Amino acid sequence: MSEHDLIDDAHAHAAHAATPRAVVIGGRRLSIEEVVAIAKGRASVALSGDAAWRSRILRGADFLRRHLAAGETVYGVNTGYGDACIVDVPMELVEALPLQLTRYHGCGMGAYLDDTQTLAVIAARLNSLAYGFSGVRPVLLERLADLINHRVLPRIPAEGSVGASGDLTPLSYVAAALVGERDVMFDGTLRDAAGVWTQLGHAPLTLAPKEGLALMNGTAVMTGLACLAFARAGHLARLAARLTALATVALDGRAAHFDALIFEAKPHVGQADAAAWIRADLAGRDDTPGHRLQDRYSIRCAPHVIGVTVDALSWVRRDVENELNSANDNPLIDPDGERVLHGGNFYGGHIAFAMDALKTAVANLADLMDRQLALLVDDKFNNGLPRNLSGATSARAPINHGFKAVQISSSAWTAEALKHTMPASVFSRSTEAHNQDKVSMGTIAARDCLRVLELTEQVAAAHTLATVQALELRMRIDGATPVPAPLRVFAGQVAALSPFVGEDRALESDLRALTARIADCALVEVAGGA
Template identity: 40%
Template sequence: MKKPLKLDGRSLPVEEIAAVALDGRAVAIAEDAYPRIKASRAVVEGVVARGETAYGINTGFGKLSDVRIGPDQLEALQRNLVRSHACGIGEPLPQDEVRAMLLLRANVLAKGLSGVRPVVLETLVAMLNASVHPVIPARGSVGASGDLAPLAHLALALIGEGEVFYGGHRMSAARSFELAGITPLTLAAKEGLALLNGTQAMAGVGGLALARALRVVELFDLAGAMSLEALRGTPAAFDARIHEARPHAGQIAAAAHLRGLLAESEIRESHRHDDPRVQDAYCLRCMPQVHGAARGALTHVREVIEVETGSATDNPLIFALEESGEILSGGNFHGAPLALALDYAAIALTDLMSISERRIDRLINPDINEGLPAFLSPDAGVSSGLMIAHVAAAALLNEAKVLSHPSSVDSVPTSGGKEDHVSMGMTGALKLRQVVQNAEYVLAMELMAAAQGLEYRLPLRPAQAVGRAAEVVRTISPALKEDRVLASEIEKLAQAVRAGKFDEWRG
């Protein structure tokens, strides 16, 4: 087992988020975070002791920020904040996404700018390590004062209220804490607000979706290489000189990856000198440009998400280590940076699906598939082959196109007009998750179709990397000799993608 991931408020790579969320890696608060945490807490306690007024510490919230709260009501203020904001609706988030939220919330509090006691972070960490996962409805956040509703459901569990998943069962948070040996929190001044203000729902859901997308974008190179071989295409368009003349980093990387995947191909050599075609269709020839652009988009999205994982996103912020010890109100909870990036990622993946669908069509369409049988069927007419697999890919692509409409261009004013411009970033995260899933299925369909196409090029062998990958496809989806139900094989191929069975061919 890896050592626990130490949380100190620094940015977290998406791989570390995935290790905690998916693989159950343990976490701990870094020792050097405690002085910062305690110093910011001391500022909050000083405000309370001196009877000063500070937003979120002894005032109401949002439109009610001008209402002063007495010292004997501060605990009730924070508790009521959590209860009133727990208005999420819809299906619960999957437990891996909840784990990502717990991780990111603890990490940003470890920056020491939020004014909470160490026990707040320690309780979040205890829940993660004991696999106590709050039931957090997926919908209800507009991503403005952060992901208020989802984070309220998270905070609700911390105080021993609401429900959780624990040990494979759904139960009350109070019961799970009793079983796990965790003490529920009694929230002190500022702590409820510090738990609710933030972008950790959209960052958690979006970050895990991005981790899957980063795998998919590289494996579309593999599927495209297999399709090119099955269609007797040429890799000439992947020559490094072409891409150095237009030096986008993603394009150069995709072209290099494709060259490596297509090395040492008998199929290529069989038609190198006697092929009347001058150049291939765009879906083959322009793979470096299209796949590379998607790589570039996802690289940008990774940068945005990783900055956010180490950012203080609540309000107000406590700058305790400065001489003035100031409490400053701002808008770091606004999800605009993530909202725009998550929409960008969905658009990039949908474009990948679009070019992949064109390659699937080119493999099965008897008018353009370079002598392959219609629909890759060994007995076209009696058998329909992969005809409806392509139809399913088209349906998934259509859904992805609808989901690629950017949620970030919309805003609905809330909280009596106080929160008058919102990001809709959580909507973007949920849409991206679905687009990534659709992309995994379309990738699986292209792998299936390309492997079937390669059957008709035997005894000529494809490039070595392509051949080995096709063998992995064949362990899941045997060569099509007659019509059979393909739905379960597509599902298993998509699962194999998610499980890393094709990662050997990432580049």
């Protein structure tokens, strides 16, 4: 979305939602942006029509059937699961085994994933199975696509996965929805899955021997959540740069701190990108030294802080998209060499490390914005702005406190975000009779990252309201203050959502509305692939 489009065009959104573009699944790599588009209802999915791809899917399922008929042993197909892999399953029970797997893993707890998160998870699982190494039938892929396109959303509890052997427990809720068990959300109503399939003209799916394992034994939950986290982190980095430029003007600071030569001398690409965004927002500002020769670190070093996130996103994209575009269940079925490969691709270590790193980088953005906000509200440091950015008249000033409480709340949110930066990936637990004795904790890391993002978005909303207030106050103090066009437009759009605070008023609704826009990546354009 353009930075000139803060306020949604409801009619355009409705028209777009009615005819979403289709993202093709199968025979191609999927991008993070495509997963986000699917998750937000801006795109449907369509299975590839490529004959070679469809043949590969069919050959994998056919080989597995022939392999079993020849009396071969395949983990999780005619053996027990996990430590019970030494238990042989009689042929007369092989067909019943997948359903048992989905049922005994129905023990998730905690909050349910929201609609966006659920769709991201299903898209990630569908794309992995579409790589043709899982031995599943085309009908299974079709039913997963139906979940997305008809918005039949399994109720997936967030807690219960150690991130290897994949996201077994949360993904059991996707598998259960396909077989007509447990509850789903459909048309805004909680329904039993079987009844929804009947309404859609399909019978609930009967899982073939490996299909329960293929659905559940993978990294789709952590990967889907990581895609959403990536998009939100990029938007926050761009917003932090915009707010730094705005705070520079409001504090009567110096644009010279963002000179391109400074960042050529220390060539971190993300840092240079952040400085360039700030520099563009300050274009035309008079650089005569103001109150200080050097602004405080939270202003002067902002590109160095923001740049860490921007640079991290480059390798986070690499690892998340590699996981997204991988066959990550076990065992793998090779339809070309006709082999069954027992391995550990369900291990979510790359996602775990990426999310642990990203949540730390994002928490630093919260800390940066909170420190800038502290400068703005403190009349000892804000270069002549009213205490707490109060917009009250002199007669009413003694009883007005402006953004005092907002800054206190921002500090609380920042502290909580920083607290969540403890890496989840180092907390491996030996489980399942010491079969799963080294696990990734990737799903916990992804959930932690989303929580840090949520808190940081609240800090960003508080900082946005305060900085726009500060800019207005600066212009009232000095009507000659030059405000570059991008900042003037941005401030006007924010003010349309949250008017100038003259007399104290409750700002919760303003903060919630703005936080929602930030979380939806709808406040500033994410530039440079950040």
